[in-house]
Amino acid sequence: MAQLIAFNYFYRDSVIHSLDVRIKFVTMILFSAAIGRITSPNQFIGVSLILLAAMVLSRLPFAELFRQMRYFGLLILGIIVIHSFSVSGTKIAPIPGLTVEGFVLGLFFSWRLFLVIIICVIFTGTTALKQLRKGIEWFLHPIPFLPASRIATMINLVFVLIPMLFDQASEILDAQKARCIEVNRNPIRRIKYLTVPLLLQTFKRADELIMAMESRCYTEERTRPVFNIKMKDWIFLSLSVSIMAVVFF
Amino acid sequence: MIILQAEKLTHKFPDGTVAIKDIDLAISEGEFIVIAGSNGSGKTVFARHLNGLLKPTSGKILFFGEALAKNIINARKQIGLIFQNSDSQIVGQTVAEDVAFGPENLKTSASQVAKIVAEALEAVDLSQYAKQNPQLLSGGQKRKLAVAGVLAMKPKVIVFDEPFTGLDYPGVRQVLKQLVELHKSGHTIVLITHELEKTLAHADRLVVMDKGRIVLDGLPEEQIYKVAQYGIRLPEIGERGVGAMTWLS
Ligand SMILES: Nc1ncnc2c1ncn2[C@@H]1O[C@H](COP(=O)(O)OP(=O)(O)O)[C@@H](O)[C@H]1O
Ligand SMILES: [Mg+2]
Numbered sequence: 001m002a003q004l005i006a007f008n009y010f011y012r013d014s015v016i017h018s019l020d021v022r023i024k025f026v027t028m029i030l031f032s033a034a035i036g037r038i039t040s041p042n043q044f045i046g047v048s049l050i051l052l053a054a055m056v057l058s059r060l061p062f063a064e065l066f067r068q069m070r071y072f073g074l075l076i077l078g079i080i081v082i083h084s085f086s087v088s089g090t091k092i093a094p095i096p097g098l099t100v101e102g103f104v105l106g107l108f109f110s111w112r113l114f115l116v117i118i119i120c121v122i123f124t125g126t127t128a129l130k131q132l133r134k135g136i137e138w139f140l141h142p143i144p145f146l147p148a149s150r151i152a153t154m155i156n157l158v159f160v161l162i163p164m165l166f167d168q169a170s171e172i173l174d175a176q177k178a179r180c181i182e183v184n185r186n187p188i189r190r191i192k193y194l195t196v197p198l199l200l201q202t203f204k205r206a207d208e209l210i211m212a213m214e215s216r217c218y219t220e221e222r223t224r225p226v227f228n229i230k231m232k233d234w235i236f237l238s239l240s241v242s243i244m245a246v247v248f249f
Numbered sequence: 250m251i252i253l254q255a256e257k258l259t260h261k262f263p264d265g266t267v268a269i270k271d272i273d274l275a276i277s278e279g280e281f282i283v284i285a286g287s288n289g290s291g292k293t294v295f296a297r298h299l300n301g302l303l304k305p306t307s308g309k310i311l312f313f314g315e316a317l318a319k320n321i322i323n324a325r326k327q328i329g330l331i332f333q334n335s336d337s338q339i340v341g342q343t344v345a346e347d348v349a350f351g352p353e354n355l356k357t358s359a360s361q362v363a364k365i366v367a368e369a370l371e372a373v374d375l376s377q378y379a380k381q382n383p384q385l386l387s388g389g390q391k392r393k394l395a396v397a398g399v400l401a402m403k404p405k406v407i408v409f410d411e412p413f414t415g416l417d418y419p420g421v422r423q424v425l426k427q428l429v430e431l432h433k434s435g436h437t438i439v440l441i442t443h444e445l446e447k448t449l450a451h452a453d454r455l456v457v458m459d460k461g462r463i464v465l466d467g468l469p470e471e472q473i474y475k476v477a478q479y480g481i482r483l484p485e486i487g488e489r490g491v492g493a494m495t496w497l498s
Pocket of ligand 2: 292293294333410411
C-alpha cells in the first residue's frame, strides 16, 4: 500500500515542532481567520510569505507532500474555472462567458483554500498525537459539562485502534483469498464476508479493551497534562497576534 | 497471612452458563500458585473476579479479610491482572504512555508518573523501547509491557491469565523469567496455564479446575499424577520429579 504522508506527523528538530501545542492551536485559528478576511493582493502575498517562512522553519518534506497532494491541484483548477464562467462582469473577448471578475474571484478563493491546507499540513506535521491530545484536553477542560478527559482518551483510543482494525481486515481478506473468494465476483457477497467477521472481532476486542482499562483503574479524573511553556512560545504568539492585528485593521 | 480468598464463588452468565461454581480458595501472601484446567473450565472467569471485573452471582472475594467489592479501586491497584490477549490491553501510542495509563488514572502527579514509568520499564527490561510504538514489539515483549503496566500500580498480587499463549521459545523464557523474578521480589503470583511442563517447578501449589469447580488443590508433587483425568497433559516425570518442570535451565 502506498504510504500517504500528508497530514501525518513527522519528527524533526525544528522550532515549530518544539512550540507549545496550545500556542500552535491559537496561531492556527488566528491565521485561518485572517485568511478568511484578507482581500487585497498585497495581503495575500504577505500571508503567503509568512506561511512560506513557517514551512521552511518546520523542515517538513514539502516536495514529497506536494507530490502527494497534486490532485488538490485539479480541485483548485476546477474552482477557478467554475468561478470564471459563473460571475458576470467584464467579458474577455474570445471565450464566451469568461469574465475578469470571475477569474480573480476564483483565483483568490482557491488561494485561500490552498493556504488553509498548508496551515493544516504544518500543524499536523509538526504536532505529535500526544501533544494534540494534551492540547485538546486543556482547551476543553474549562468548559462545564464537557468530559474533556474522556474525549481526549477517546481520540487516543481511536488512533490506537484504527491501525489494528486495518491489520485485522487485511488478515481476514487474506484468509478469504486463500479460500478463493476472488472466484466469485459478487461484491455484495464479498462485503458481507468481510464486514461480519470484522464487526464481531471488533466488538470482542472493544470488550476486552474495556476490561483491561477497567482493571487498570480507568477514571475520568486523571492526571492533568503538564506543559512546559517557554519564552519562545510567547514570542511566537505575540508575533502572530501582531501580524493578525495588521491584517485586520 | 491470607491475602486473597474466594468463598463459595459462583458466577452464572445471563445466558444460563454457570462458568464457576462454589469455588473456595485461600491464597497466602507470597505464594506462587498455578491454576490449570482445560479450555472452558472457568479459569478466566475466576481470574476476573479476583480484581472485581466480574461480580459474583453468589459468594464473595475477600482481600485481607475484607470484602473486595467494598474498595474496588484499591483492589484493582493491589491485584494486577495480565490478560490472555496482550494486544487488546494496549492503550498507549508509545510504550511509556501505555505504562503511564494506570498511574494517570490514580491522579498521580506528572513528575511522579514519569518516575514510576521509568522504574516499571527498567524492571521488565524494556527501557530502551520507551518511545516506540507498542504494536512493533515482539510477543514476549508485549507481555512484558503488560507486566510493566501492572507494576506501575505497585500491586501485591499479580494474576497471569495464560501468559504463554502464542509465544515462541525465547518469548516463553522471557516471560517465565519475569514471573520468577516478580515472585522473588515478594509478589504473590497466580499463574493460570495448562503448560505445566514449563512452569510447575516454580510453583508452591497446584490447583486444577474442571467444569467451573476446583477439583485438585495441593502440593504440585502430590497433585501432578492426577491431572490427566481433567484434560491436562501429564508431563513426563523424570528422576528430578516436578523440579525439572521448567523452561528455565
Ligand atoms: N460472556 C460470557 N457469556 C456467556 N458465557 C461465557 C462468557 N464468558 C465465558 N463464558 C463461559 O464460561 C465458561 C468458562 O469460560 P472461561 O473462564 O473463559 O474458560 P477458560 O478456563 O478457558 O478460561 C465457558 O463455558 C464459557 O463459554
Ligand atoms: Mg481463559
